Amino acid sequence: MKKILIVESDPAIAASLEARLQVNNYHVIVSQDAVQGTSFAVKFRPDAIILDISLPAGNGFALAKQFKKLPETADIPVLAITASTDAQLREQAMTLHLAGFFEKPYEIEELLAVIDTVLERRLRETRQSPALAFCRRTGDASGMLKAKKILVVEDDAKIAMALALRLKAAGYETVLAFDALLGLSKAVKISPDLVLLDITMPAGDGLELARNIRNNLPQPPPFIFLTASKQEGLRGKALELGAAGFFEKPYEAEELVTAIENIFHRDSAQTTMTA
Numbered sequence: 001m002k003k004i005l006i007v008e009s010d011p012a013i014a015a016s017l018e019a020r021l022q023v024n025n026y027h028v029i030v031s032q033d034a035v036q037g038t039s040f041a042v043k044f045r046p047d048a049i050i051l052d053i054s055l056p057a058g059n060g061f062a063l064a065k066q067f068k069k070l071p072e073t074a075d076i077p078v079l080a081i082t083a084s085t086d087a088q089l090r091e092q093a094m095t096l097h098l099a100g101f102f103e104k105p106y107e108i109e110e111l112l113a114v115i116d117t118v119l120e121r122r123l124r125e126t127r128q129s130p131a132l133a134f135c136r137r138t139g140d141a142s143g144m145l146k147a148k149k150i151l152v153v154e155d156d157a158k159i160a161m162a163l164a165l166r167l168k169a170a171g172y173e174t175v176l177a178f179d180a181l182l183g184l185s186k187a188v189k190i191s192p193d194l195v196l197l198d199i200t201m202p203a204g205d206g207l208e209l210a211r212n213i214r215n216n217l218p219q220p221p222p223f224i225f226l227t228a229s230k231q232e233g234l235r236g237k238a239l240e241l242g243a244a245g246f247f248e249k250p251y252e253a254e255e256l257v258t259a260i261e262n263i264f265h266r267d268s269a270q271t272t273m274t275a
Helices: 012-022 034-044 060-071 087-093 108-128 130-138 157-169 180-190 206-216 235-238 253-274
Strands: 003-007 027-031 049-052 078-084 102-103 149-153 171-178 196-197 223-229 246-249
Touching: 003 012, 003 034, 012 027, 012 102, 012 108, 027 034, 034 049, 034 060, 060 078, 078 087, 078 108, 078 235, 087 157, 102 108, 102 149, 102 157, 108 157, 108 246, 108 253, 149 157, 149 180, 157 171, 157 253, 171 180, 180 196, 180 206, 196 253, 206 223, 223 235, 223 253, 235 246, 246 253
Parallel strands: 003 027, 003 049, 049 078, 078 102, 149 171, 149 196, 196 223, 223 246
Antiparallel strands: none
């Protein structure tokens, strides 16, 4: 049975989360502060850690850094939760290579789905290469297999950061751009394997950006378009450009991740058939 350590200062939230995890066949260990959280992480070696950012006896991000440094916990994936809406917290979570970031109140089903994805990937990596698993968890690029690169072009920083963290949890390398001009520049620079593209944004619309990327890259990547607009005809225009996917906001993150996995699986199968 997989072990999950919850480091959460609110007893009610911790108890509720513990109950849901137990129903989903996880063995749960609960700590309410950073000192005890560190002790339990080293002692029990959990398969994943759910960490509240605001904790007694220590800041959650400081504790996440501590987990990365300790040899007993360095390869354990950490998912952060917080009641704060400060956008900079997401940036810190990305810098620390955390496996997930959730704002309270979060959707428990989404949290469970991310935990399942993280643990499944961790198991695959450990079977393939223990060194690879350690590199992914610690953010050390040396010795890592090449991950698929996804360019996220989205003018809403909060949405972009949430997408980036979810994609990283699924094992993808993500690069962010917040307007069309920067999106084109980064696409040319990194040659992404896939582009997630908002249709309405500053400095140009997403449909035009898709055309520009295709005209400037020798091997254009597949595109998935995202939009909050209800304007008629957008889906048709996206399909005319050869869109691999089209999602209206608000969309289900798990459906988007599944669509991305299907695209890469399909492309891999086609490459194998033509090799």
